[in-house]
Amino acid sequence: MRLATHTFVFGLLLAPLAQAAAVPSQAFLTELDHAGQSGPFAQLHGRQRQLLVQRLRQAAQPFDQAGIAHVRQRAPLADEAWLSAQGYDFAKTPLQQADIQLLEGFNHLPASLLTASTATVARINHDASPALQDRAVLDADGIAYLYYLADALGPRLGNAFLDAYEGGKLGKAAALIKASEVSTAPAKQHFDYPRPFLRLEKPVTLVADRVVLANGAPYTASAGAFPSGHSTVGYTDSLLLAAMLPERAAALLARGAGYGYSRQVLGVHYPLDVIGGRMIAQYNVAHYLADSRYRQLFDEARDQLRTALTQACGMALAKCAADAGAQDPWDGSNARTFARYTLDYGLPAAHAGGYPVAVPKRAAMLAEPLLPQLSSAQRLERLSKVDSAAELGLDNAGQGQWQRLDLLGALPRP
Template sequence: MKKRLTLLAVSFVFAFPSLAKEVSLNAAAAIAASVTPASPSASYDALESQSLAALRNALKGDSPTLSREQLGHSTQSATLADTAWLKARGYDFQSKARQQAGISLLSAFTAQPSPVLAANLATVTAINRDATAATRQQALADAEGISYLYFLSDALGPRLGKAFITAYDKGEIGKAAALIKASEVSTGAAKKHFNNPRPFLVSGNTIHLVPDDTVAKDQTPYTADGGSFPSGHANTGYTDALLMAQMLPERYEALVTRGARYGYSRLVLGVHYPLDVMGSRMVAQSNVAHYLNDAKYRALFNEARDQLRSALEKECGMALAQCAKTDGKNDPYRDPAMQTLYRFTMTYGLPQQKGERATLVVPAGAEALLESALPQLSAAQRRALMVKTAIPAGYPLSGTTPEQQFWQRLDLAAAYAAAKQAH
């Protein structure tokens, strides 16, 4: 135990990714573009094509072609998701209570100073304006795939990602598909509460709504209705990615980063601000930690995880640990640069407020988010790791309460990297 603690302490001197303010928008955009169909890896590009084809096929269902009308109504079929199993278990997700907890967690949104709000609009405008064609195509696929899990495949690498799509389409991971989607806590109540207009509706904005040349392929500009804060899509991306990371810890950092990359897509499309996706990260982390600390949920989770892992091993035709290994340049989500992108998306370079801050306090049970990925560490060590690798205080939404401070500053990618560096 003492040896582990010493190694952990040594790891804290290793250079963590630059703070978001030190990463330019152009640099972040270049990293984000590396995990699109424009990747230099042929096998990764093939995985992206397979994922998009599987999504389009699921969206159109039994219809001969995919129409725009189908996009907003398509959900996981009974083949893909074992909703009957989940319903029979009768678990109460306490959705309304979690929605209210989310509103409370994000209450600092109403007190953002004008420089933050100005930077909030300027940042989405720049990301939307300068996005490459491939980045826009990725954003469209992310947007229309909200009801499915296909977007997670590229974070698994070409080998495991292909096995994942195959197992998903066959209905072999139906329990995980049902549980993960049911664990998404709606942001609808929060959107109504904060009632913030989307960036493309702000007077004088220069947002470019992206024509769909990827999913429905009808060139209709992608748009969205309802309030902007927090982002429902980003909440979905973070929640799904976090839960899959718990089930597949062999790909933990790649999956966690995929959640952040999914949120980035919302700015590419010009339908959300940085604050919207930052807030969604906070509530998704809090919600997933809450569920993982519930023994009844854990029972469902373990059953779904075991089915998922068995199915993937079967489709891989080899041990899961082997199938999940990094595949060199064909595995861009394992590139260290992605950790820098994750750090960037925690603040999007928005202004930091100076001043003294209270010591960061880890909420009870938060360490569950690192449990499967870092089983060699005790709960106390994981909590210490979360504090040591957190971003500095004072960034937007960090608020005044201990929970607001913690969930905004928690950098799971850096925590995981620090532990791996030590061991």
């Protein structure tokens, strides 16, 4: 699908969308900025950044944007020898084709929705604070690693996570999570949609790198826009870690949403790209969790992770996970509101709302580790009652509404 220029309509829509869409997310973004200025959360974030940059300096050859793009997570962080010895076939080619079919509705979206999507990324990009821009660059360049997930665990458990990760004690989980990511390259080629910063009207401004290479050069990206590959990675990683650490599930699901939001802060993706990335991440993770052989690997990796984190914390994992103190922005009510907002980014609905979500049956596999006390039927019922997202028309008819699926909304409130 090739982009049509709607400069006049874009200009008309930008102002009202900026006013309407900024409200649901701003309270959380302000809270995140404030928490990052001082105190335990700021110290955790600073440590994440330091460890990531050190790792990139060691792994990227040369240490520039091109070199960083080719970095992959290796030992001691990931136990690739264990995973290879299992002989599991991730069968990613069929999944990539299924992902394309899942998102086929993108080819039939009205021009008004595409224009609204452009107006939204313009607002997000231009309204981002310098701190949020720096976080977005760190998210982008840290895609090969799991460092970014630590801040969703709270200061105490987050530091324990970093200790265990750096010590190679999360090797099975780290290897399995990263191996479960499915490339969006075939989908990008299929949909062939240009990125925001390549539009003729230049609705966004590229963000300077002040935190990784720290050379002031603008962060950029190649290949097509839809769907977002980084968002698919962020949601995949956060979904799987949430399944292994249900004590922090709400914060991790919000962190996945934040990772996708970062792509728009950088001006390299539209909200529709990020939503598409979330949809196929959900589909892919549900597919793997439904496979009994994968579940054996998942259980072994989860058990290693939980044991290692318990040891690193020096206390029961539930207490360590809950003992985050006042500075825990990813696990508050504002984070939940923010995550719900990212289900549709306030974009105009293709159909009127107010009706139950048509939950894909396999989505119950995503909810199983998050809501273990419920039956599969009860999980599906819980998910169907969460009606917080507009239907945008991205889903392929007959496969359920992955776009409206609100896992976080289905979780009990604290």
